[in-house]
Every structure is written in structure tokens, then in C-alpha cells.
Amino acid sequence: MVRVTEPLLLAVVVATALAFDFTNGFHDTGNAMATSIATRALKPKQAVLLSASLNLVGAFLSLTVAATIAKGIVDSNVVTLGVVLAGLTGGILWNLLTWLLGLPSSSSHALIGGVVGAVLAAAGTSGVLWDGLISKVLLPALIAPVVAILVASVGTRLVTRFTKDVKQDDNDRLFRWGQIGSASLVSLAHGTNDAQKSMGIILLALIAAGAVPEDSGVPFWVILSCALAMALGTYLGGWRVIRTLGKGLVELESRQGMAAETSSAAVILLSSHFGYSLSTTHVATGSILGSGVGMKGASVRWSVAGRMFLAWLITVPAAGIVGALAYGLGALVGGGVGSFVVFAALIAASAAIWYASRKDAVGHHNVNDDWKPKQDNESILAESVVDHDMKLMRVSKKGKRRKLGGKR
């Protein structure tokens, strides 16, 4: 009989890791499926079901799980269970907040940010390997979209040139299949890649608590629960993010969707092959932008893209602040009780964000509504930024802006 130290803390960390896994699936559905939904290659519900199934399969497909977290970015000696819990809390809350704003942002960067913040609170600046943080996280966030824009725009330009005198119906019919195939590949890669991160975290927690020996493989229940948590999150679909990616950046047609998803799949797989990991989210977003750049006559909403880039730059510090606060809270209360308090705070904050999202819910029924019809995008955006009111950016089904609040 192995003796488990701090069983309560372990249980809380495992539950939080699964919750992060869930938000990861939830937040990243759009990376693979936004274009297929926007071009109506698949119905919204079909798309999320396909993506969830492939995420599930992907999680079982390959098991090269490493029990490391933020390797080369923080000093692994200072990563305790309390740090992991606080880091996960930062990652989850940043994922939910960006989802509320409809902004795609990297789940892995959010987790790294949360852990970095927690390490700073726990061990000070010496616990963070700053060179690693810059070279493995911050710079790739700038490089990934550039590479993806380039590849996708060349692909889109070639595709549209070759098929410019093919009837639109024939194009849509045939490219639909290419689109589904390439999007499926992105889903599969995501399931393999990201579910393994959560498995690694749980394995790390089990080892740290002495529940399994140091050289243990991943227990089957960990694989199964991680796969299911991510698939469930994917199936519920982060519709707000899907909407931004599919409708907010570029008006897409099947040919662009196919070129964008192929570019995403290629760049994601190649980047891990050459050992220079780029975030799925950054690549997918860049590819969609590129499919607008490469299409003659298409307009790209750079104002929306700009907000995303900004969100990517502040992902690590923002999740870090939450992670640091969560660590502080846990340390202040102390022990197993402290971890429960952090967990409770996480649940309360998540519930509040969910409640806020109900006011202008986005679901499978309205995910494809026109983005901002008959209105100048920049003016609405500027207005909403000045007034700090996201609701101004909301459009009704008929395309008229709703007047909210009594001011105007």
C-alpha cells in the first residue's frame, strides 16, 4: 500500500487539471472547425461532433507523455503541487475570459503564464528562466502567425488562380471534402498534443504525491478522463471564438477554408517535427488571415486581428497575475484548506464569467450570423472600446444594431 501525502491537495489538482483540459477543448474547437462552419461545409453541430470525436481518438493515438510542466521556462525544482494548482487556475480563468470576449488565444501559453506567475510568487524572479520564456513562448507567438499567413496566402492564391474559371457550385462541392479532411487533421493533432499536456500534469501530481512510482507510465483512468474532458469541451464548442475566427476576420468560402486548414495542419505538424513548437491557435488564426490576404477582392478585418495579437501578447502576463494571486491565496490560508479555497475561488470566478456570457449568448443557432452588417466596423469597435462596453459590438439577427442602455 503506497502512502499518499496530501490526498486532498492531489484530488483538487487532478480536478483542476481536468477542468483546464475541458477549457482547452472548449476554447480551441474553432482552430479546426471555424472555417468549416463558416463556409457551411459542415453544419455547426456536425462540425463540433466530428472535432470532439477526433480529439478523443487523438488523445489515445499517441502516448509520449512527459511528466514535465513548462520545461525550460521555469526552474523545475520550484514546481510544487501548489504552484501547479495556481498555474492551472490562471490558465483556466484566462481561457474563460478570452472566450467571453470571443478572442482565440493559446491555451498552452495561458497555462505557462499561470505557472510563471505562480513561480514568481513562490520563489521570486530566480525561479523563472527568462531566456527560455522569451525564446520558447513570447517570440514564437509573434513568429507563428507570420509563417501561417505566408503559407496560407500562397496556398489561397494558387488555389484561386487554378480554379478561377470553374463554376462556384463545383468548387464548393469538391473543396468541401478537402476542407473537412484538412480540418479533421487539425482536430486530431490537437487531441494528441494538448490532451497529453493535461495527462502530463496529472502524472506529475500523482508522482509528487507519491500515489504512483517515479517511473510510472500514465494510468489508464488518466488517459480516459483527459480524453473525455477535452472531447466534452470541444463538443460544447466555444461558439464565441468560433464566430470570431469564422466570420470576424475574413468572409470565407470553401476554397479559402481548405487552403487555410491545410496550411494550419502542415505548419503545426512541421513545427513539432523540427522541434520548434508553435501554438495551434496562433497558427490557425494566421492561416485564416492568410486566406484573406491571398484572395483577390477579399477584405481582412485587421482591427479584429489587432485585438487578437494584443490578447496574445498579454496572455502570459495576464494569466501570470491570476496564477500569482491564486498562489498567494493558497499560501495565505495554507495546506489542504488553502487549495480548497483556491479551488472554490476558481469555481466562483468561472461561474461569474459564464453568467456574464449569457447576456449575449452565442450558440450553434447564431454562430454564422453576419458579423457587422451595414455598419462601419472600426466605428463600432472604437465606440465599444471608449465606453468599455462589449455589448455595443453585438448585432441582432436582422443585422441591426441593438440599442442597449439609455445613454444613446
Place this chain on the structure above:
Amino acid sequence: MSTYVEWDALGNILLWGLIVGAGLPALFAIGVRIAEGPGARDEDGRISTGRKVLSGLCFGIAALTVLGAVAYIAAGGH
């Protein structure tokens, strides 16, 4: 800066990304053009066998690449 960015890996990603990520959609588009482009169908609306074979070849290579990528993921390369 050179220590912060792995230029070799980046160059490889860009080169192969363009070959596969842009080349494959282009190949697929050529297949579409052969199958449904101008002059593809005769008066009865049929597509000639030669065109079917050629376009099938284009789609086949694309499908095989996807299967190859799945095998690559399964082999733990990812």
C-alpha cells in the same frame, strides 16, 4: 537575437510549410480544374476517362498525404 530564434528550424518549417501547406491545396485545385474546369465535360455532360484518372491522381495524392500525417501523429512524431 540569433540565440532567441531557432532560424534553422524556422527556415525548415517555412520551406516545407510552403511545399506541403500551399502545394497540396494547389494540387487539389488542379484536380478540381481537370475534373470540372472549362471543357471538362462533353456535350452529354460526361467527363472523359483521362480527366477522371488525372483528377483522381491529384485527389489521391492529397488523401494519401492526410493518411500519412495521421500515421505520423500515431507514431508519436507529434
